[in-house]
Amino acid sequence: MEQPKKKTYVEDIERALYDIKDIDRSRYKSKSGLTEEIIRDISRRKHDPQWMLDFRLKSLEVYHSLALPAWGPDISELNMDEIVTYVQPDAKLSGDWQEVPEDIKDTFDRLGIPEAEQKSLGGVGAQYDSEVVYHSIQEDLTRQGVIYTDMETALREQEELVKEYFMTLVPPKDHKFAALHGAVWSGGSFVYVPEGVQVDIPLQSYFRLNAAGAGQFEHTLIIVEKGASLHFIEGCSAPRHNVTNLHAGCVELFVKEGARLRYSTIENWSRNMMNLNTKRALVEKDGLIEWVSGSFGSHISCLYPCSVLHGENARCEFTGVTFASRGQNLDTGASVIHAAPHTSANINTRTISKAGGAATYRSAVKVTKNAPYAKCSVNCESLMLDDESRSDTLPVMDIQGAEANIGHEAKIGRISDEAIFYLMSRGIDENEARAMIVRGFVEPIAKELPLEYAVEMNNLVNLELEGTMG
Amino acid sequence: MRKMTAISEEIFSAIPLPTWRWLGVNEAKVPAGVNIKEAMRQEIVVAAGQQRTLSRQERAGASELHIRLEPGADFALEQAVLLTAGQSSATRLKVTVSDGAKFSYTGAYVGGAEAAAAVEVELLGKESRADVWALYLGDDRNKIDLNYIIRQQGRRTEANMQVRGALLTGAEKIFRGTLDFLQGTKGSVGRENEEVLLLSEDVRNRSVPLMLSHEDEVDGHHAVSVGQMDEEKLFYLQSRGLSPEEARRLMVTAVLQPVMDRFSEEVREKVMSELEGRLSHE
Known part of the structure; x- marks a missing residue:
């Protein structure tokens, strides 16, 4: 067993x-x-x-x-x-x-x-x-x-x-x-x-x-x-x-x-x-x-904040974090409509779900015929802290025309034991190693927040460090 | 009442969790002129510990294949949907995989008016595996509509979904690929990747890579890359003496090659010849 x-x-x-x-x-x-x-x-x-x-x-x-x-x-x-x-x-x-x-x-x-x-x-x-x-x-x-x-x-x-x-x-x-x-x-x-x-x-x-x-x-x-x-x-x-x-x-x-x-x-x-x-x-x-x-x-x-890139060279940067706990069903994400040439977008999200919470990342990237040379990069990462919770990713890309470059990447899972082991091998104790990894997970988002909100979000990763992550 | 039946008949397959309707990707319709009630149906059971291969070439119309892999079975299926102008097809594949069994699939979709495919693999047993690869070439205003789902239920299962394709002259394609980690599938790994080459201004590509999880002890990753030919590489090939058409053909086949290499020699030659014919006519 x-x-x-x-x-x-x-x-x-x-x-x-x-x-x-x-x-x-x-x-x-x-x-x-x-x-x-x-x-x-x-x-x-x-x-x-x-x-x-x-x-x-x-x-x-x-x-x-x-x-x-x-x-x-x-x-x-x-x-x-x-x-x-x-x-x-x-x-x-x-x-x-x-x-x-x-x-x-x-x-x-x-x-x-x-x-x-x-x-x-x-x-x-x-x-x-x-x-x-x-x-x-x-x-x-x-x-x-x-x-x-x-x-x-x-x-x-x-x-x-x-x-x-x-x-x-x-x-x-x-x-x-x-x-x-x-x-x-x-x-x-x-x-x-x-x-x-x-x-x-x-x-x-x-x-x-x-x-x-x-x-x-x-x-x-x-x-x-x-x-x-x-x-x-x-x-x-x-x-x-x-x-x-x-x-x-x-x-x-x-x-x-x-x-x-x-x-x-x-x-x-x-x-x-x-x-x-x-x-x-x-x-x-x-x-x-x-x-x-x-x-x-x-x-x-x-x-799902939506950006309509209506003029040439219009740009969108989206950074989002979602934290779903018990009794919460948070369905969040973003959509981008490229409607002019040389438009570009960058979507970067993190979700954490725990204690039966459900976090969904839902998105759409649409490139119309009027938007040659559109570029879009999407990255979403999900961290699940237990098997009561749910984490779903539902992205859609709809591209018309031949001159678009669209990349999407998503990851789901837990923090690897190897990463903790590596940090420990560099002299960092186990608890601190875990805390570093979780802080690192939300760091790309935290650094974009106004200071007072970044402090608030750091409370999120107020870890009671016991056992392994996942 | 009659009207409702007519509508439900038109749906061929659906993604497990719907999204915004305006994107038009929630359901795949049955291609016009195809009657799925008259699908050619085949059932295969691969007994425990046995190893089998099957090669199928699908033509116009509907077909349905149900496969059950018993513990430790190993089954490799290749399926080439090669259609001529005006033909349409709807192929359905349902697979259940028991403890330690392995399902390996290689598919190709080339030509015709409309090709719809639904592939559903259930990794029920512990350490069961699915390795699902497909290529498509859309051209001549045809429609390709694929819905692949791998559900991971047993412990330490492995799913790998790799899809490569190219779209030219008015082609429209939807690829829906779902990795679904069910609760209890501890220690499982899922990988999904789609690469799409856009070769004509009037094409439409829709990619829907879903990843659903009700289990924390998993490692899931999906990626989609949609783009055009690398101009620098094309230029380089031409500087080495290839004509622009040859350089283009070489680059398309290079993208599809990892899938092509998995076919048996006989099927590979057929698929290759279809591809060559279509790429030289563009």
């Missing part, structure tokens, strides 16, 4: 910080469910222009006409009749941190948002349930014409810009949850970086969903004009409730000629959250989109 190998135990992310619940003191909550009456009510309360109300109602029609996806994690437990789509916090949008109500302020203080603003950010937005409660931006950025505000303010003050871009990249008919988003969206960030302006310090938005049984549907719209650059950081968290919460946000990024945008996300939703988020970037000639994506939380996630 073969002796089962001892496993190295990798701790879960410490969630205590995120799981502190505030008393639900919302000013208004819509009825649960999804009806035309609810949509009209949300729209009226948000003072939408008529075209936005029409857009919401049309999206609702599309929502009802589309089926649930036939692929990916089972989301049949989601009952939209039980989800409250709009929760207005008891706070007005403020540019002064002192004016934010104490309990909400305390929550963001615990998460380190104001501290990060002082130290290293050019602007901060904080959304609590369905509305943004705080927004600030450094004056010198405003002077250069940079706009960073919540979506509702943008809809009032930059209506033509919003109308030109809103849900053009992710149309409601794209899938059922894009349609849902179109119908009930609320909050989110709007960023406009004028031509040639380099925003050297990052802007950050933080989304916190406090109310039980609620949905968060924030919309992020970023336009980086010709030759400009921006780093945008998005953080998400929620306390754990016993009922299902839903996040169906939408991110639309427009990267114009020669522009550069880095979009970093750390999703750390609670384990009762369904995270069905849609993110897409349209990249014009010589533009660059860089995605850094960490998926740690939620019960179920479906997240």
Whole structure:
């Protein structure tokens, strides 16, 4: 009888910080469910222009006409009749941190948002349930014409810009949850970086969903004009409730000629959250989109940032890490559409699954007939820490034309005993050798993260070193 | 009700886990004009410890082959699907492999209008092995649609899937290759590799290398490489006196050679002659 190998135990992310619940003191909550009456009510309360109300109602029609996806994690437990789509916090949008109500302020203080603003950010937005409660931006950025505000303010003050871009990249008919988003969206960030302006310090938005049984549907719209650059950081968290919460946000990024945008996300939703988020970037000639994506939380996630390389020499860099533990089914990945000559993409991901968690890497690389000399390299590695867990890789490459160079490589498995033995032969003790190997596994991703998030991710590899890895 | 039956009949095979519908790779359809209900069906059992080989040349229509390898059996199958213009085929292969048995497969898909193939190998026994190799040449607007699955269930199994192909003049091809490590297949190794040469502007290549795992003590690796001819190598060959056509032909056959070398001499000559004929007509 073969002796089962001892496993190295990798701790879960410490969630205590995120799981502190505030008393639900919302000013208004819509009825649960999804009806035309609810949509009209949300729209009226948000003072939408008529075209936005029409857009919401049309999206609702599309929502009802589309089926649930036939692929990916089972989301049949989601009952939209039980989800409250709009929760207005008891706070007005403020540019002064002192004016934010104490309990909400305390929550963001615990998460380190104001501290990060002082130290290293050019602007901060904080959304609590369905509305943004705080927004600030450094004056010198405003002077250069940079706009960073919540979506509702943008809809009032930059209506033509919003109308030109809103849900053009992710149309409601794209899938059922894009349609849902179109119908009930609320909050989110709007960023406009004028031509040639380099925003050297990052802007950050933080989304916190406090109310039980609620949905968060924030919309992020970023336009980086010709030759400009921006780093945008998005953080998400929620306390754990016993009922299902839903996040169906939408991110639309427009990267114009020669522009550069880095979009970093750390999703750390609670384990009762369904995270069905849609993110897409349209990249014009010589533009660059860089995605850094960490998926740690939620019960179920479906997240695949998509880059449409629309102009010649447009580029995409995608770096992602996913960590699935007990009760989690995290279906993540990326897609790239090469739609112009000489476009290139580089996708690099790591997944870890443990304690019955399921991690799936799903991707698509499509090279259209209009994209000769396209280049794409995909690398995904999966580490499984026990045989209760699942790790699946489902990449698809669809290439038209003769002038493309596409490479894909994936590995799955455990850490080899030989690697540990080698390090030990170089004088490193066994425990440290194992820790080095696991840190090395996620290192390509960790080095791309903003510092505070890299520290958070290092908690991932807080190893209780016992036995061999695997 | 009748309509639903008609739709289900059109599906020839599917990948074990579906992905986005817009990619059109979840299912393979039965080629037009092929009736899979009338498939020529053969069942083979290779008794414990026996060694056997089988060479099949498939023509138009449907065929189905079920193979059971008993403990320690060793079975090598070569299958050449060589179709003439306008012909279509649907070939299905189902194999179960017991303890210590080895299944070795070499396939070729050349010519015709549409060739669909489903290969499913179950490595049930401990230390069972599957070595699956295939080549394809798509040309003259034909369609090649392959769905290969190796499921690893026993302990210390070994799976190796190697596919090489070239696409020219309007050809469309989908290769789905799945390595599925089931729970309990401890100590197993899986390798999958596909190399594709794109030789014409109007071709379409879809590659779907799936790797599924419910076991940690495994070592799985897959890779896909899709590209065109190396211009520098072509130039070098021409500088040594080869015509551009000869240089091109040599480079295509070089990519397919590792698979070609596994065929028996008789089948190799047939496949080679088909390839040469098609490459010289492009």
